[in-house]
Amino acid sequence: MKIAILGTRGIPNYYGGFEQFAEYFSAYCVEKGHDVYVYNSHNHPYQEKTFKGVHILHQHDPEYKMGTFGQFIYDYNCIKDIRKRDFDVILQLGYTSSSVWCFLIPKKPILITNMDGLEWKRSKYSRPVRQFLKFAERLAAVSSDYLVADSLGIKSSLKNRYNKESVYIAYGAHPFNNPDDSILKEYNVEKDNYTMVMARFEPENNIDMVLEGVVLRNDATPILVVGKHETKYGNYLKEKFKDYPHIRFIGGLYNIDHLNNLRYYSKLYFHGHSVGGTNPSLLEAMASSALIAAHNNDFNKGVLKENAYYFSNAQDVANLLATLVKSDNLQIIQNNFEAITHDFNWNKINGDYLRFFEECNAKKNRAVAG
Template sequence: MRIAIIGTRGIPNHYGGFEQCAEYLSAGLVKKNYEVTVYNSHNHPYQEKEWNGVEICHCYDPEYKMGTVGQFFYDLNCIRDARKKNFDIILQLGYTSSSIWGWLLPINSIITTNMDGMEWARAKYSKKTKAFLRVAERLAVLTSDHLIADSIEIQRYLKNKYGKEPVFIPYGATLFDEPNLACLEEYNVEPYNYDILIARMEPENSIEMILDGHALAQTNRKFLVVGNTNNVFGNYLVAKFKNNPNIVFCGGIYSLNKLDNLRYYSNLYFHGHTVGGTNPSLLEAMASNALICANDNVFNRAVLNENAQYFSTANDVAFSLLNIQKSTGLYNNMIANNRDRIANFYNIDNIVNSYAAHFEKITRERLAEKPQRVEKPQRANEPQIKLQLKNN
């Protein structure tokens, strides 16, 4: 079976959750003797044509020149290339910038889409952008043969809104069992004497609320903020908290081993994500013995149950910082329960097996019925769009 994965910037992961999923999923499927192609941005740091048995197809990505709008042209280029190849299944990870090209998806391939969270609910977007994202969500549903939801709540939402039953397949993580104190030296912190958050610098990740709580608590512990601050909101946060010597903006860290060690030796790990889905970074925190303090919402509670502290305000954050010490051992049951959850449910093998079972099922269904989606006829030798922009 030939499978293509589109919708990410590429593998190995240098960016985020979808890339992490594409990395372990593609490698796992290859071990099961599937032929897998992952589409990479042409300027991805990894420039080889193969990675761990996975074929890498680089497509032109003008985002570095155009900004966010360039993602739309990158997705178009990936889809155009996929039209030239005989993939049995195309797995779309997300839909934000690919949905408008849904009519171009090849009709001979089965299209299954991981719908991610409710993108239109993100606080960073304007009213016009949110309106577009609602349309994009609907287009993705209409142009996909099958849907995947990474959380039960997202599955319920999609079924109620569109009357289409997504398959539930969450993300996965691997238990971290090899801590190394030497990893802390780079960040000048002591074990269990610092707190941490790892997130994209976006308003809906509760970062400002968490840091406001840290300022209220006035603890002597350092607070590490891991994430690329090179955007408007990131710059705002750096400026707002520049006079707080205990808040350390570490920038992006892309070594999983470093991240696992920072989570493992932290006092409290804060997870502020609010916009739907099972977040991969939360699973990685659970897998690395972190004591978690999460934003109180249905998505986080569905993953953590009662095995975390929760916050809804900056005052809640301050209370947890002042009253919870991981080193006391009082919360070991929470940590152990989260590790069990990773080992027995959110483990990588389970996730790969779930995707493989989904692919086999939808292939059998395709053989039993004719495709329903209509596409515009493909033009022969259709070139990739490659924009030539003047440098300002």
């Protein structure tokens, strides 16, 4: 098959979950003999024309000077390029700024959309923007040939809202088996004597709640706050907690080996996400044998089940910091690691996606032949 992947800033990953998935899945498809093209922003740090056998198609992306509206132009440029090429399958990752151009996507390729999380629930957006996101979600659901849901909650929502079936395929993670505490020196922490929170700096990821709990706990154990903080909300949090030197904003970190080791040696890993499907960083924390404290919601519980501790407010966070001991929780850590090995490993996830593509393509070929 000739496959296009649309909707990310590009590969290799320098940004987030969809980019990480696109990096792994595109290379996997090439290994299986398929012809794969991934659309990249023109200013992506990686400027080569191929990556692990995957064709890279750089398109102009004015987001850096126009803000969010630039994403719509970037997606338009990608879709305009798609029209020049004879793809069998287009995988659209998300819909926020691409579904408005659905009428431009050629009819011949099979259009499969991963519907991401419930974007219109994100509190960072104004009411008009949230209304638009509902409209964009509907456009994607109606215009796509097939839908992928990365959590059972999203699958149920799509059925209820649009009476449309979707296939459930989660994200994946690589089991982490090679810890090396030497990297801790670079971050000025000691094993089992620091905590972590990692997320995009958005209100619904509850970084603020976690850090308020850290302040309530009132001890000097460092917490590493991982994520790109050069944003309005990031500046707000840095200003709010500037008097607490043990709260360390270390920025975005994309060295997966460093991240895995930091999670592995942490005393407690906080996952504050409250909107969306199966979050990639949560799976990576499970794969890194971290002891996880997660925000109390159905999305997180659907993945972690009883193998985590949950918080709903800053006082809960403070209480967990005061009472949890990692060595007392080795069984739930092992349970999460085994869940990655059996249910969420990348080979399984990539295989599930590719089999689904092959089934969709075979169904189309039968219809054409008939």
